[in-house]
Amino acid sequence: MAKNIIIKPIITEKAETLSENMGQYSFIVDKRANKVEIRKAVEKQFNVSVDSVNTINMPKKSKSRNTRSGVVKGAVSGYKKAIITLSEGENIDFFGDI
Numbered sequence: 227m228a229k230n231i232i233i234k235p236i237i238t239e240k241a242e243t244l245s246e247n248m249g250q251y252s253f254i255v256d257k258r259a260n261k262v263e264i265r266k267a268v269e270k271q272f273n274v275s276v277d278s279v280n281t282i283n284m285p286k287k288s289k290s291r292n293t294r295s296g297v298v299k300g301a302v303s304g305y306k307k308a309i310i311t312l313s314e315g316e317n318i319d320f321f322g323d324i
Contacts, residue, residue, distance in 0.1 A: 230256065231255055231256050231259045231263055231264060231267040232253050232255055232264075232267050232268065232271060233253070233254045233255060233256065233305075234253070234254050235251065235252065235253050235254075235320055236252035236253060236254060236307065237320065238252075244309070245317070245318075248311070249311060249312045249313075249314070249316070249317065250309050250310065250311050250312075251309070251310045251312070251318050252307060252308070252309050252310075253268070253307070253308045253310065254305050254306070254307060254308075255281075255306050255307070255308045256306065257283075257305070257306045259306070259308075261279040261281060261308075264279050264281070264308050264310070265279050265310075268310055272318050274312050274313070274316045274317075274318060275312065275313045275316060276310055276311070276312060276313070277311045277312060277313050278310075278311045279308055279309075279310055279311075280308070280309045280311075281306060281307070281308050281309075282306070282307045282308075282309070283304065283306050283307075284304050284305050284306070284307055285304050286301045286302060286303050286304040287301065287302045287304075288300075288301050289301060289302055
């Protein structure tokens, strides 16, 4: 069974600025995927040529909230983020024909 490498794109103000100015796109990827697998998956899915891949392991964050019965503690799970730099003149259109 092939693993699903690209989980979803990251669409934030910072990610949009990177994509407009520097041609870099951010994705949440599988924690077990390496840079070569990420490069191949992006090139296959979006039909672009990838210049470089940078990865970041984002740690989990502890969260707590106050309820009637006391403080409930939990955590938001961590994830792996990949920042893809495309070759000059190429781009990815996430929104299509909206």
